[in-house]
Amino acid sequence: MKYRHWILPYLKQYRFRLAGILLLSLLTIGSGCALLFTSGYLISKSSLRPDNILLVYVPIVLVRTFGIGRSVFRYSERLVSHDWILRVLAKMRSRLYQLIEPHVIRNSFQFKTGEVLGMLAEDIEALQDLFLRTILPAASAILIYIVAVIAFGFFSSSFAAMMAIYLFVLIVVLPFFSMLHVRAAHQFYKRKKDTLYQNVTDALLGISDWILSGQKKSFFSTYNDLEEALDKREGHTKTWTYYREFFAQLIVAAMIVTTIIFSSMLFQQHQISGVFIAAFVLVIFPLSEAIVPVANSVEKLPRYAESLKRITELENLLPVDETSNESLGNVPDNVSIDVGKICFKYEGIDTEVLQDISFSAKQGKKIAIIGKSGAGKTTLLKLLQGILTPTKGAITINGISIDRIKKDVPKLISVLNQNPYLFNTSVANNVLLAKEDATKEEVYNVMEQVKLHKFIQSLPEGYQTSMQETGQRFSGGERHRVALARILLQNTPIVILDEPTVGLDPNTERFLLTTIFDTLKGKTLIWVTHHLVGMEQMDEILFIQNGKITLRGSHQELLVNSEHYRKLYKLDRPSL
Numbered sequence: 001m002k003y004r005h006w007i008l009p010y011l012k013q014y015r016f017r018l019a020g021i022l023l024l025s026l027l028t029i030g031s032g033c034a035l036l037f038t039s040g041y042l043i044s045k046s047s048l049r050p051d052n053i054l055l056v057y058v059p060i061v062l063v064r065t066f067g068i069g070r071s072v073f074r075y076s077e078r079l080v081s082h083d084w085i086l087r088v089l090a091k092m093r094s095r096l097y098q099l100i101e102p103h104v105i106r107n108s109f110q111f112k113t114g115e116v117l118g119m120l121a122e123d124i125e126a127l128q129d130l131f132l133r134t135i136l137p138a139a140s141a142i143l144i145y146i147v148a149v150i151a152f153g154f155f156s157s158s159f160a161a162m163m164a165i166y167l168f169v170l171i172v173v174l175p176f177f178s179m180l181h182v183r184a185a186h187q188f189y190k191r192k193k194d195t196l197y198q199n200v201t202d203a204l205l206g207i208s209d210w211i212l213s214g215q216k217k218s219f220f221s222t223y224n225d226l227e228e229a230l231d232k233r234e235g236h237t238k239t240w241t242y243y244r245e246f247f248a249q250l251i252v253a254a255m256i257v258t259t260i261i262f263s264s265m266l267f268q269q270h271q272i273s274g275v276f277i278a279a280f281v282l283v284i285f286p287l288s289e290a291i292v293p294v295a296n297s298v299e300k301l302p303r304y305a306e307s308l309k310r311i312t313e314l315e316n317l318l319p320v321d322e323t324s325n326e327s328l329g330n331v332p333d334n335v336s337i338d339v340g341k342i343c344f345k346y347e348g349i350d351t352e353v354l355q356d357i358s359f360s361a362k363q364g365k366k367i368a369i370i371g372k373s374g375a376g377k378t379t380l381l382k383l384l385q386g387i388l389t390p391t392k393g394a395i396t397i398n399g400i401s402i403d404r405i406k407k408d409v410p411k412l413i414s415v416l417n418q419n420p421y422l423f424n425t426s427v428a429n430n431v432l433l434a435k436e437d438a439t440k441e442e443v444y445n446v447m448e449q450v451k452l453h454k455f456i457q458s459l460p461e462g463y464q465t466s467m468q469e470t471g472q473r474f475s476g477g478e479r480h481r482v483a484l485a486r487i488l489l490q491n492t493p494i495v496i497l498d499e500p501t502v503g504l505d506p507n508t509e510r511f512l513l514t515t516i517f518d519t520l521k522g523k524t525l526i527w528v529t530h531h532l533v534g535m536e537q538m539d540e541i542l543f544i545q546n547g548k549i550t551l552r553g554s555h556q557e558l559l560v561n562s563e564h565y566r567k568l569y570k571l572d573r574p575s576l
Contacts, residue, residue, distance in 0.1 A: 006127065006308055010088045011135075017084050018136075024077035025140040025290075026147065031070035032286030038062045040279035048275070085132045092124050099315060123307035130304040134297040141171050141294045148287060159262045166255045170248060170291045175298035178244050182237060183302040195226060244295060252288040259284055331411045334363040335398060335493040337384070337524065342393035344379055352391075353379045354547045359540070363493060366525040368535055371544035377528045380544070381498060384526065385413060414492040416516075418499040420483030422471030427456055428463040430471075430482055434490040446488040449519045450481040477508040481515060488519055495520055497527040509533065532565075532572040 011018060042059040050056055145167050152160035263280040266272045338360040345352040354376045361367055371377050382388040383395060386402045386409045395402045397412060405412075414434075422430050431443050443463070447453040455478075459465045471479040480500055487495055497516065501509040513534045527538065535541055536555045543551035543565075551562055558565040 006092075006311065007130070007135075010091070010131070014084055014087070017080065018139075021077060021081045021084065021136060022140055022143055024073050024080060025136070026143055028070060028073040028077055029140075029144050029286060029290045030147075031066045031073055032289070033283045035063060035066035035070055036282035036286055037279045038066060040282040041275055044275035044278050081132060081136060085128055088131060089124065089128050092127060096124065096311065096314075123311055126304050126307035127311075129300065134300060134304070137297045138171075138294055141291050144287070144290050145171055155266070156262065159258075162258055163255065166251055166258070167291060170251055170288075171294050174244065174248060174251075175295040178240075178295045178299040179301055181240055182299045241296070245292075248292045248295060252284065252292065255284050255288065256281055331408070331493065332398065333493075335412060335524065336360065336362045337494060338396045338399075339384075340393050340396070342383060342390040342395060344383060344388065344390050344392075352547055354383075354390075356393075357544075357547075357549060358393075359542060359549075359552075361494075361524050361526065363524055364522050365540070366527070366538045368527045368529060368538040368541045369544060370529055370532070370541060372530065375544045376547045377544060381415075381496060381528060384496065385409060385415070410490075410492075412492055413494045413496060414487045414490045415496045415498055416480075416483055416487050416500045418502040420480065420486075420500075422467045422474075422479055422482060424469040425466065426461075426464045427467055427482065430467055431485050431489060434486040438489055442489060443485075446485040449488055450485045450515055452478065452481050452485065475508075476504050477512055480504070480512055484512075484516060484519065492523075494524040494526070497525060497529075499529050501529075501533070513537075532569045535569070 038059050042056055042063060045056050045059065145164075148167065149160050149164045152163050259281050260277070263272065263277045267274050267277060339358055341356050341358050342354060343352050343356060344354045357380065359367060369377055369380065379388065383390055384402075386395075386406045389403055397405065402409065423433070428443060431446065432438055435442070444453055447456060456463055456465065465473065467473050467479075467482075471482070474482070483500075500516070501512055504512060510533070517534075517537050525538075527534075538555060540552065540554060541558060542549050551558060551565065553561065559569065
């Protein structure tokens with residue numbers, strides 16, 4: 001089976017837990033059968049007016065015992081099975097995310113946003129249902145089938161054979177034909193659902209264009225057509241399910257009639273007492289309760305196969321990152337980064353985005369990288385973080401290529417973006433994102449450094465104050481300082497500043513820059529910006545134009561030697 005690597009590893013990893021789930025399932029059905037068997041015996045025995053209450057006392061106790069036992073085993077089975085499937089689901093989503101994430105960052109991902117949404121939501125949910133609603137019920141039904149046929153065999157081999165045929169039809173034949181019937185329906189439904197996801201995603205991302213172009217009716221018309229097609233197909237599937245369930249109940253009725261005939265024959269032959277006839281018949285009900293749903297579970301296999309196919313195709317299309325993943329071990333106190341004549345061009349584009357870029361920074365050096373939009377600054381940042389690999393040249397940290405120590409990059413390099421994302425949770429949780437096991441004192445210390453501690457504590461809920469979605473509870477400068485606190489808590493030797501002051505007013509910008517330079521003393525700073533405010537704080541300034549370094553030097557050197565720099569600096573009118 002070509003999709004087995006998305007199924008078998010999880011079955012193997014949790015085999016003991018699965019064995020426990022199947023055992024609990026068997027005990028649940030066994031308790032249900034024993035409950036109705038004992039209840040049938042008790043009702044029949046009581047109807048004969050026993051001479052002494054003690055003759056039915058034991059069946060009364062057993063009814064209570066099996067009734068409680070059935071509920072306990074059922075709850076335990078659900079608890080263990082859902083705990084297992086949530087563990088599997090977490091691993092699957094992490095696996096799919098880790099598969100997609102590097103290619104999204106490299107801009108080499110060829111799937112649409114709607115398709116990714118479908119995989120993370122619909123397809124992974126389908127795999128969850130495959131385990132929880134198909135594999136487990138089917139395995140449990142097969143186990144019950146074997147135990148039931150063996151139990152019937154103790155009474156009569158011919159009766160056991162007849163019941164085995166009935167159960168085989170319910171477990172194998174009916175599910176097989178049901179699966180064949182709904183396969184086309186599931187494929188149709190999946191295709192339409194994917195199209196719906198893509199259309200909705202496009203509409204959400206371009207909602208302003210839909211409105212401005214006056215095409216709202218066109219979108220809603222297309223959306224309604226898709227919904228109607230899905231509803232119609234779902235109606236056909238429900239009709240088939242109705243007839244399938246009706247046929248299954250006919251099989252159950254045949255089992256009941258057969259059991260009545262068989263138990264009556266045993267009674268006539270004086271092999272059993274008449275009080276056991278109802279007991280035997282009632283056992284069929286909990287038994288069928290476990291067997292009949294198998295058809296409904298198995299018929300969903302085409303849907304699961306389609307989801308598995310999509311995920312497997314994605315896995316095959318995306319190449320595995322085969323770069324070495326060595327480790328530096330403990331993060332050293334002194335870190336030097338060297339960029340040696342690197343060039344880079346994106347796949348399918350002949351022009352090089354960066355050409356012969358070289359610079360080096362020992363611990364504590366501050367470098368500014370300046371250039372217009374499109375000059376190659378963003379690409380250079382991705383190269384420095386190991387997200388992209390140079391087509392020529394190399395980037396090394398302490399003499400080791402960054403491609404060989406990618407898993408250590410988060411320990412070595414942190415990034416303060418121009419739009420740091422703050423989550424809809426407390427201030428404390430947003431800061432702890434950088435270091436989950438940080439103490440309260442560590443959080444307070446970094447917030448003191450960014451001059452926010454007293455302000456946060458003055459709020460009614462203090463550090464438990466919700467920042468709201470994207471940090472809307474706070475101003476732009478406050479949001480950037482919270483993000484800076486994260487950087488301080490992460491405590492990496494190298495910090496990249498990716499235009500952190502964009503969109504801030506001049507006063508807030510100057511205050512934030514002062515805070516950044518004060519709090520990040522001793523760290524290597526690589527500051528990417530498009531204007532010259534704060535340049536006198538930097539040790540070296542690099543101008544990038546058309547992918548090349550056209551100017552380099554300190555602030556004072558460039559003021560003396562470059563007319564172009566003097567004009568740009570005068571326009572910015574720095575006042576730090």
